[in-house]
Amino acid sequence: MEGNDSVTVVGSIGIDDIETPRGKHESVLGGSATHFACAARFFSPVTVVGCVGEDMPPDLLKALEHNGIDLSGVKELPGNTFRWGGKYNEDMSVADTYKLELGVMADFQPEIPESRKDCRYVFLANAAPAVQIKMLECASSDALVVCDTIRHWIESERDAFEEVTKRSSGLILNDEEIRLLTGKTGLVSGAESVLDLGPDFVVVKKGEHGAVLVCAEGAFPVPAFPVRDVMDPTGAGDSFAGGFMGTLCRMGTADTVSLRKAVDAGIVISSINVEGIGPEATLGAKQEDIRTRLARFHELRGIP
Amino acid sequence: MEGNDSVTVVGSIGIDDIETPRGKHESVLGGSATHFACAARFFSPVTVVGCVGEDMPPDLLKALEHNGIDLSGVKELPGNTFRWGGKYNEDMSVADTYKLELGVMADFQPEIPESRKDCRYVFLANAAPAVQIKMLECASSDALVVCDTIRHWIESERDAFEEVTKRSSGLILNDEEIRLLTGKTGLVSGAESVLDLGPDFVVVKKGEHGAVLVCAEGAFPVPAFPVRDVMDPTGAGDSFAGGFMGTLCRMGTADTVSLRKAVDAGIVISSINVEGIGPEATLGAKQEDIRTRLARFHELRGIP
Numbered sequence: 139m140e141g142n143d144s145v146t147v148v149g150s151i152g153i154d155d156i157e158t159p160r161g162k163h164e165s166v167l168g169g170s171a172t173h174f175a176c177a178a179r180f181f182s183p184v185t186v187v188g189c190v191g192e193d194m195p196p197d198l199l200k201a202l203e204h205n206g207i208d209l210s211g212v213k214e215l216p217g218n219t220f221r222w223g224g225k226y227n228e229d230m231s232v233a234d235t236y237k238l239e240l241g242v243m244a245d246f247q248p249e250i251p252e253s254r255k256d257c258r259y260v261f262l263a264n265a266a267p268a269v270q271i272k273m274l275e276c277a278s279s280d281a282l283v284v285c286d287t288i289r290h291w292i293e294s295e296r297d298a299f300e301e302v303t304k305r306s307s308g309l310i311l312n313d314e315e316i317r318l319l320t321g322k323t324g325l326v327s328g329a330e331s332v333l334d335l336g337p338d339f340v341v342v343k344k345g346e347h348g349a350v351l352v353c354a355e356g357a358f359p360v361p362a363f364p365v366r367d368v369m370d371p372t373g374a375g376d377s378f379a380g381g382f383m384g385t386l387c388r389m390g391t392a393d394t395v396s397l398r399k400a401v402d403a404g405i406v407i408s409s410i411n412v413e414g415i416g417p418e419a420t421l422g423a424k425q426e427d428i429r430t431r432l433a434r435f436h437e438l439r440g441i442p
Numbered sequence: 443m444e445g446n447d448s449v450t451v452v453g454s455i456g457i458d459d460i461e462t463p464r465g466k467h468e469s470v471l472g473g474s475a476t477h478f479a480c481a482a483r484f485f486s487p488v489t490v491v492g493c494v495g496e497d498m499p500p501d502l503l504k505a506l507e508h509n510g511i512d513l514s515g516v517k518e519l520p521g522n523t524f525r526w527g528g529k530y531n532e533d534m535s536v537a538d539t540y541k542l543e544l545g546v547m548a549d550f551q552p553e554i555p556e557s558r559k560d561c562r563y564v565f566l567a568n569a570a571p572a573v574q575i576k577m578l579e580c581a582s583s584d585a586l587v588v589c590d591t592i593r594h595w596i597e598s599e600r601d602a603f604e605e606v607t608k609r610s611s612g613l614i615l616n617d618e619e620i621r622l623l624t625g626k627t628g629l630v631s632g633a634e635s636v637l638d639l640g641p642d643f644v645v646v647k648k649g650e651h652g653a654v655l656v657c658a659e660g661a662f663p664v665p666a667f668p669v670r671d672v673m674d675p676t677g678a679g680d681s682f683a684g685g686f687m688g689t690l691c692r693m694g695t696a697d698t699v700s701l702r703k704a705v706d707a708g709i710v711i712s713s714i715n716v717e718g719i720g721p722e723a724t725l726g727a728k729q730e731d732i733r734t735r736l737a738r739f740h741e742l743r744g745i746p
Binding site for chain 2: 159228229230317323324325326327344346347348350356357358359360361362363364365366367368398438439440441442
């Protein structure tokens, strides 16, 4: 690992109810920051900035701490923890959200702990663009800051989200978000238009179909790792981001070679994430599992 | 090239009307065998087995012959040529068929010309399973026969299509077809269930997302080549099949290494196909274009 760098993620910590065609699971640890951190920890130290309510069972958070995740940026606030309930369709490509209770997340103003102010790798998970802009403003000037979002913010707060785009080092977006942001239907030309707004790279996440890294040097497509049995896709995108950012931190650079390695790591860790309910598979995995799967992923793609 | 092997394709030759968000194109040469042959010709000699009606403009077919495609298996029959009209949606992922006139294809009983009876590489494009079974019966016993199909045949003639599956060396299917055939939603476990029915390999075609080769040695995912401007997706799947079969013929084997090279070639040639209307881009391409793009495709994926 290069120096003492670590990754900071600003995002949600929640309690999920997850229904798939195979079964129903209640009160599962969830949230973008949770899934991110469970993935990033294999590659670099990771600090979570977020909040929980008084109802968060201590056991759930202990599972994170026991796996080396720094929760010094997590505040317990009066009120309830963010709760999400989703039901996946037959092929698990789409979740129907039947419960969304923001709880303490509704008015949360995240703050990066003083000890992590100089952190050089920051991931801003989906949040209102105003919150992301505030975080971008207080991040270290030499930090690599990568942002995620959802369709809603591009539609309802376009100007603010364009500001986020302009100030970010990189964005992780899906094809629909790129189309909304740029008006272009082609994935490559759309992602190139996003680059024109400011960031150095865009990672187009395509779920079960993999991802494409688009930067000045080209558009680099990476397939998904073929997973035999998807148990629960919840958190796949955030796990991807965790593996991606953790790898950039470990490499200590964000040149094209590192970005490509980071995408591979993101895909591998997200393929592990979807094999368990919530974060159980990424929490249960060993370093050796990640190495083995990464090697197999390269082998399956003909990469030496 | 190994020996005098060539590829034979049994499929349709048609006249298409194609509407995309960018424009309307009438009386374009189309059909599965056409797109297949225009792609396969870069890799091996190719013979088309099919039929046209009296209304087929001679110029359209001459474009194929001028590019070295053997049309000795194409019959002109009394009646009209197969005609298809389709309108693509905004992102060109789906075509709405507004015209489908089978014409001489309705009762066509294809026959492989005597001179090609010993052909060792045969592609049976989408057709009624009964027609495919007849072709499978008269193909050379040592031939590698690969079949395509559409959802309709799996739904309406399941038993006959299972017979096709059993007798084929390989199948090219999409995820929906695999789900219908096996009842499994997972791409890998579904494709493995197809293998249990008999064939040596299944290529799962995923359109703009690439393909996955599934055989005894594993599931090998390949992303699509990132195309900046898709002009017309018509024939992408058949072009893929043409590049795939042409490459197997050129390699002279169908071991896993050859199958993987064949998938790469199929993806590269189909990425060229979608950059023009109908088969114009594959007809207009040079060997050098294919080599250059294949090299770029490897470079973008980190393959030496």
